[in-house]
Amino acid sequence: MARPSSLDELIEALRCLPGVGPKSAQRMAYHLLQHNPRGGERLSLAIAHALKNLRHCIRCNNFTEAEVCERCASSKRDPSLLCVVEMPVDLNTMEQTHAFNGLYYVLMGRLSPLDGIGPRELAFERLMARVGDGLVKEVILATNFTNEGEATAHYLSELLRARGLKSSRIARGVPVGGELEFTDAATVAQALRERREY
Amino acid sequence: MARPSSLDELIEALRCLPGVGPKSAQRMAYHLLQHNPRGGERLSLAIAHALKNLRHCIRCNNFTEAEVCERCASSKRDPSLLCVVEMPVDLNTMEQTHAFNGLYYVLMGRLSPLDGIGPRELAFERLMARVGDGLVKEVILATNFTNEGEATAHYLSELLRARGLKSSRIARGVPVGGELEFTDAATVAQALRERREY
Ligand SMILES: [Zn+2]
Ligand SMILES: [Zn+2]
Numbered sequence: 001m002a003r004p005s006s007l008d009e010l011i012e013a014l015r016c017l018p019g020v021g022p023k024s025a026q027r028m029a030y031h032l033l034q035h036n037p038r039g040g041e042r043l044s045l046a047i048a049h050a051l052k053n054l055r056h057c058i059r060c061n062n063f064t065e066a067e068v069c070e071r072c073a074s075s076k077r078d079p080s081l082l083c084v085v086e087m088p089v090d091l092n093t094m095e096q097t098h099a100f101n102g103l104y105y106v107l108m109g110r111l112s113p114l115d116g117i118g119p120r121e122l123a124f125e126r127l128m129a130r131v132g133d134g135l136v137k138e139v140i141l142a143t144n145f146t147n148e149g150e151a152t153a154h155y156l157s158e159l160l161r162a163r164g165l166k167s168s169r170i171a172r173g174v175p176v177g178g179e180l181e182f183t184d185a186a187t188v189a190q191a192l193r194e195r196r197e198y
Numbered sequence: 199m200a201r202p203s204s205l206d207e208l209i210e211a212l213r214c215l216p217g218v219g220p221k222s223a224q225r226m227a228y229h230l231l232q233h234n235p236r237g238g239e240r241l242s243l244a245i246a247h248a249l250k251n252l253r254h255c256i257r258c259n260n261f262t263e264a265e266v267c268e269r270c271a272s273s274k275r276d277p278s279l280l281c282v283v284e285m286p287v288d289l290n291t292m293e294q295t296h297a298f299n300g301l302y303y304v305l306m307g308r309l310s311p312l313d314g315i316g317p318r319e320l321a322f323e324r325l326m327a328r329v330g331d332g333l334v335k336e337v338i339l340a341t342n343f344t345n346e347g348e349a350t351a352h353y354l355s356e357l358l359r360a361r362g363l364k365s366s367r368i369a370r371g372v373p374v375g376g377e378l379e380f381t382d383a384a385t386v387a388q389a390l391r392e393r394r395e396y
Contacts, residue, residue, distance in 0.1 A: 003286075004263045006244070006251045013244035016237025017215075018229045019222065030286060031216045032245065033252055033261060034306050039214025040245045046204070046211035047242040050227070051235050053204040063231060065202045088201075088228060108232050 007033075059130065062088055062106045071104065078102045080137040084127065084156065086110045086144055090180045094142060097189035102140070105130055110143055111152040122152075124159065131165055139167040140195055144179045168195040205231075257328065260286055260304045269302070276300045278335040282325065282354065284308045284342055288378045292340060295387035300338070303328055308341055309350040320350075322357065329363055337365040338393055342377045366393040 003011075007029060014025040032040035056062070057069035064070075071077065081102025085091050091104050107122050131139055139160055143149035153169055160167040171194030180188060201209075205227060212223040230238035254260070255267035262268075269275065279300025283289050289302050305320050329337055337358055341347035351367055358365040369392030378386060 004252060004261060004267075006248045006263060007261055010244045010248040013237070013241040014215075016230070016234050016241055017212075017226045019225075024217065026287060027217075028215045029248070030261075032214070033248060036214050037249050039211070040249055043211040043214055044242045044245040044249075046208045047230065047238045050204045050208040050231060051238050051242075054202060054231055063202060063205050063228075065204060069202075089224060 056108075060104045060106055061108060061126065062091060062104065076101075079133075079135040081140060082131060082136045082138070083140040083142050085142050085180070086149060086152070087181075090142065090144070093180045093183070093185070093188055094192070096185045097192060099189040099192045100140075107143070107152070110146075110148045111155060112148050119155065124156070127156070128159060128163065131160065132163070137166065139165060140170060140192075141167055142170045142180070142192075145175070146177060146179065170195045254306075258302045258304055259306060259324065260289060260302065274299075277331075277333040279338060280329060280334045280336070281338040281340050283340050283378070284347060284350070285379075288340065288342070291378045291381070291383070291386055292390070294383045295390060297387040297390045298338075305341070305350070308344075308346045309353060310346050317353065322354070325354070326357060326361065329358065330361070335364065337363060338368060338390075339365055340368045340378070340390075343373070344375060344377065368393045 010029045010032075011022070011025045014020055014028050015022065020028070032043075053065050054063045055065075055067075057064040057067075057072055059068055059072040062069055062071075066073075078101050081100070082105055083094060083100060083102055084105045084107060085094060086107050086109060088106055091106055094100055094104070105127055107127070109117055109122050111117060111119070111122065130136075139156075141153040141156055143152045143156075157167045157169070170188075170191040175183070208227045208230075209220070209223045212218055212226050213220065218226070230241075251263050252261045253263075253265075255262040255265075255270055257266055257270040260267055260269075264271075276299050279298070280303055281292060281298060281300055282303045282305060283292065284305050284307060286304055289304055292298055292302070303325055305325070307315055307320050309315060309317070309320065328334075337354075339351040339354055341350045341354075355365045355367070368386075368389040373381070
């Protein structure tokens with residue numbers, strides 16, 4: 001009297017989504033099957049398509065469909081400023097301030113020893129290669145003001161100093177313990193203006 | 199400087215899942231791409247597979263891969279008792295009580311005039327055809343004790359009475375306003391034992 005296996009598999013597979021436990025996976029599966037099969041079809045294709053087409057920009061590490069993303073390829077951005085953020089959502093938050101016209105580097109994470117995420121997992125050597133292009137004059141460290149974000153910024157500032165590169169940290173206008181993603185654009189803009197040298 | 203279109207499409211497509219807003223769709227997309235591409239592949243296939251393989255059992259209306267599901271095909275269940283529930287999760291809850299050995303009918307919803315869900319949308323005529331098989335002696339109405347579930351049970355009891363069929367309602371051991379899915383098995387078992395005739 002088990003559930004049909006393809007239903008069980010769907011429920012199990014939905015649990016790969018962050019924040020989705022057994023109960024909500026079940027609800028999602030029934031919802032798709034009963035009320036939104038077309039949405040399900042679209043989702044199935046969108047996942048397959050995204051996995052096939054998206055890769056990391058060789059310059060900023062953000063997701064892109066080209067080798068170099070539009071932003072990195074743009075001649076309108078100042079290549080002497082490089083802003084390092086944890087995640088693509090943080091980059092979006094920075095852009096929404098309209099207070100920054102340089103380029104970005106997306107770490108796709110933060111140092112987190114407890115989760116086994118160290119400098120190697122975040123490929124810091126790729127960032128170091130990126131900042132050594134001869135154009136970057138200042139690296140703005142815009143990781144979150146969480147413990148892990150702070151540790152990441154500190155670690156990177158040491159690496160950059162060892163290479164004779166100037167780094168700065170956006171100001172602590174962002175609430176202590178807060179995350180960029182949930183901060184309003186004005187506060188983030190101010191934090192950017194008040195960045196201090198490491 | 200827009201996001202790559204296949205990323206935007208993935209984020210948009212994830213919103214077809216119940217309870218997933220723009221923020222969490224974004225988080226889910228980045229998580230799949232960055233941390234769990236294999237999970238994403240699995241999910242894409244599982245959705246496609248489930249949509250292709252699952253259909254409604256012609257007897258109980260539950261999801262199944264066969265024309266008639268295992269439970270309906272079993273000779274160990276009492277065909278004189280038919281328990282009507284709203285959703286597959288409710289059927290699972292009933293089964294967990296081990297207090298019922300009859301058969302089921304899954305409405306796949308409840309009457310909800312505000313959402314445009316009436317007797318036609320729930321295909322009550324299919325249920326009426328089902329109960330007219332000459333074997334069913336009693337229809338146990340086990341919809342939720344929400345307003346909509348109560349209205350559904352009441353409506354069905356009238357339909358059944360008009361056909362000279364006995365119907366009963368599980369006892370209000372389930373807390374008023376509560377849903378079966380979130381009620382412990384012992385309470386549901388008692389509610390089943392204390393069912394009263396409509
Ligand atoms: Zn780029
Ligand atoms: Zn069945």
